[in-house]
Structure formats: structure tokens, C-alpha cells
Amino acid sequence: MSAKNDDNGRKYGYFILKQSEGFRAVETYHPFGMKVLDYGLNEIDAFVPKHRRIETENRNLGAMVEMLMPPRAMMAALGFGFLRRINREAHAYANTRQIGPAPLASIRFVRYRLKAIETSCTICEALDHHLRTRLNVKADMREFFPAVQALKTVATERMLGSAHHYQQLVGGEGYRCGSPTNIAAQAFLDTRVFTIFDGTNDLLSQQLSEYCLARRAGRSLSSFLASYPLTAPAITAYHLDLSFLDQELEQEHLVLGGRAIAYVIAISQVMRWAKEVQGDAPARARAAIEFLKVDINGIAGEFGLLAKGVLVEGETAGSVSGVLSRSIPVPTNPSPDEVITTGGQAPVAR
Known part of the structure; x- marks a missing residue:
């Protein structure tokens, strides 16, 4: 659990809390995709013993970034597994769907979309290789900050882009959740969240x-x-x-x-x-x-x-130009x- 206190300048705290110790879900959200996601608004009214506070710097978000780095890095593995299936299913659909006398895969732009999915799968396989051979998600990962940022952003973009290619290939049927011929609609809905959660x-x-x-x-x-x-x-x-x-x-x-x-x-x-x-x-x-x-x-x-x-100065009510993140590891x-x-x-x- 993370918390903040603004009484004497903003401070952040991180604690270990059991779900049975004052943690209560007060509203369940209904996600756009990822229907198995436990997502909602929670209320916490708990006394946490001092020994369950995680000792870390409390004036910035560095500890939060450290806690988020393992799941961000794991997006490479998640992306590889997802794209391996999407690649297989997109090819199977394109090879079996008849368009007149020939399969869908005979259309050249269809083959281009299939190649885009294939290359995304290759990219995520390489990122997964880096995760497995160079990173240790059980250790302090701050030294791997730039690699983790790249793994998360590239893998999730590749997932979303490939899901879009797959949905385009199957046409109107790809907009139908529960279609008997493909999983394109659900795949597209499920991947959208990964470019947002764990840091946009x-x-x-x-x-x-x-x-x-x-x-x-x-x-x-x-x-x-x-x-x-x-x-x-x-x-x-x-x-x-x-x-x-x-x-x-x-x-x-x-x-x-x-x-x-x-x-x-x-x-x-x-x-x-x-x-x-x-x-x-x-x-x-x-x-x-x-x-x-x-x-x-x-x-x-x-x-x-x-x-x-293309961005005209003064178009917006305010600007954050020059306001930099407080959550990157400092030299x-x-x-x-x-x-x-x-x-x-x-x-x-x-």
C-alpha cells in the first residue's frame, strides 16, 4: 500500500497491509477490456504496525518507480506470449478465409499486415530474451531503469498495434466479441490497457x-x-x-x-x-x-x-513546459x- 501526507510538505509512505486488515472495496469498476481485472475504488481504515513500513526515501516517487519496475519489465514476456498467439491465429485466419477463388492471405496488403504482426512478435521475443538473460526482477532494478522503460513502452505498443492489424484482417467479424472464427475483438480490448497502466x-x-x-x-x-x-x-x-x-x-x-x-x-x-x-x-x-x-x-x-x-503558443489554458518528472533515478x-x-x-x- 502507498500513501501520501501533505501536512508538512508532501511525503510518501509504503506499507505492507493484509486485505483483511481494514481494506474494503466500495465500488467495482467495469473495465473496457481485461474482464478478469480486479479494478475499483477501495477504502482503507487500518492501523499498520511500524515494522510493516518499508524504509525508503519519502520526499519523491523513487520508491514507487522501483516497485513498478518489475511488472513493467515483465511486459516483454507478456507481449511475447500474446503476440505469439496473435501471429499464429492471424495467419491461420488469413490462410483459411476464402475471398473469391483465393485465400485472404493472397492479398498483398494482407501479407503486409501479417508481416507487421510477425515482426512485432520478433521484437517482443528479443525484449523477452533481454529480460530473461540480463534483468533480475527480484533485485534492486534502478540501474535497469532505461531498459525497463523501453521494454514496457515498445512491448505494449507492439501488442496494441498487432491487435489492430489482426482486427482489420478479419473485418466486421473482428468487431464481434465471442466470434467463433477469431479473438480479434477481445484481443484489441485487452491490449489497450497495457499502454496506460503501470505508468502511461x-x-x-x-x-x-x-x-x-x-x-x-x-x-x-x-x-x-x-x-x-x-x-x-x-x-x-x-x-x-x-x-x-x-x-x-x-x-x-x-x-x-x-x-x-x-x-x-x-x-x-x-x-x-x-x-x-x-x-x-x-x-x-x-x-x-x-x-x-x-x-x-x-x-x-x-x-x-x-x-x-502545429502547437500554437497560448492555445491551452496552461502549460507544463519545463516541469520535469520527480521519479527518475538521479546520477x-x-x-x-x-x-x-x-x-x-x-x-x-x-
Whole structure:
């Protein structure tokens, strides 16, 4: 259980509480998807013994992030299992559904959608490989913060995108929950929540940008990423141009930039997975990496849109430009160069 107290400046506390000790559900929510999800409004009226308080920093959300990192990382495994089934079922449907004299799979854009699902499955398999071989969800995971942010955001985006491809393939029948021929409708509803829960992907992407900016030590962001272990292999191998990140970054840039960084991390993990697993992995990896490179180019295009003024200053009642997250791990003994700079704001030491 987590709690906050504002009596003397906001403080956070974390406790161990049994459900029988004053925990009561007062309203059950009905989720859009994930019908087995236990989701609702709870009331807690309990005395918690002192020995059940988790000792941790109480002035920021660092402990909350640490507790959320294992389930975020596990999204790679969840995504791989989900996409393995979606890939199998989408192919089976496309191969058996007759459109005139030929199966649905004979249509070229259908094959493109199937390839998008296949590559998403490959990407999540590589992320799952990283989870199983490099991360320990039972230990302190703060050192794995950037990798976990990338695993969660990329895996859940891949799940949602593939569910959409599958639903499009089966047409109107894919909008029908309980269809005897496919699970597309329920799959799409179920995956939607994963980009939101355990931290929305927009927030996690912003935090990933902030994490990297706080450690660039006076270099441009693209230069830092070119030498950072999680991103350098992909940048070197594919000559990725991330110079669009080297500008004054407003909050919207931080979100988009974090997504680009996550895609670069994913490319590095697909490369390592292909090298360590072998078999047909290298061939599968090449297609998956091409899809991820297109995603990065898409982010560069969105930076271009922002540069053309699609967000007009003063359109909204308020702005959070320059207001940065308090829940990213800070560098140990940061140097004066380790700062985050945001548009129109003084550098903010982390």
C-alpha cells in the first residue's frame, strides 16, 4: 500500500497491509477490456504496525518507480506470449478465409499486415530474451531503469498495434466479441490497457528522455546515445541519424524523443538476440529492425511537424513546459554538466 501526507510538505509512505486488515472495496469498476481485472475504488481504515513500513526515501516517487519496475519489465514476456498467439491465429485466419477463388492471405496488403504482426512478435521475443538473460526482477532494478522503460513502452505498443492489424484482417467479424472464427475483438480490448497502466507510455517516454539528458555530461543527446551501451550498437550498425534530438526540448519533444530512444534500444536488443539465439533469428531480426527504423523516422517527422508550429503558443489554458518528472533515478554525484535543459527554462540539475 502507498500513501501520501501533505501536512508538512508532501511525503510518501509504503506499507505492507493484509486485505483483511481494514481494506474494503466500495465500488467495482467495469473495465473496457481485461474482464478478469480486479479494478475499483477501495477504502482503507487500518492501523499498520511500524515494522510493516518499508524504509525508503519519502520526499519523491523513487520508491514507487522501483516497485513498478518489475511488472513493467515483465511486459516483454507478456507481449511475447500474446503476440505469439496473435501471429499464429492471424495467419491461420488469413490462410483459411476464402475471398473469391483465393485465400485472404493472397492479398498483398494482407501479407503486409501479417508481416507487421510477425515482426512485432520478433521484437517482443528479443525484449523477452533481454529480460530473461540480463534483468533480475527480484533485485534492486534502478540501474535497469532505461531498459525497463523501453521494454514496457515498445512491448505494449507492439501488442496494441498487432491487435489492430489482426482486427482489420478479419473485418466486421473482428468487431464481434465471442466470434467463433477469431479473438480479434477481445484481443484489441485487452491490449489497450497495457499502454496506460503501470505508468502511461507517454510519461515513461518522457522519463527516458530525461534520464538520458541527465547523463549526457555536456554532449549533445545524439552524441551521448552514440556511446551509451543500450543504444550504441544500433546506432553504429545502422548509422542511425538522431540529430533531430539535438535541439531545445519542450515537454512534447521529451515524450517523442523517449519513444525514439526506446526504439533504438529495441534495435540493439534484437541485434543481440539474433546473435545469441541463431537459427532463423538473424533473418527474422532483419525485418524487425527495418520496421523499428521506420518508427524512428516517423518520430523525426513528428519533430518536423512541431517545428512547423502545429502547437500554437497560448492555445491551452496552461502549460507544463519545463516541469520535469520527480521519479527518475538521479546520477550519483552529478557533475555541473549533467543537466536537463528544456525550452525557455534554465537548466535543471538532476
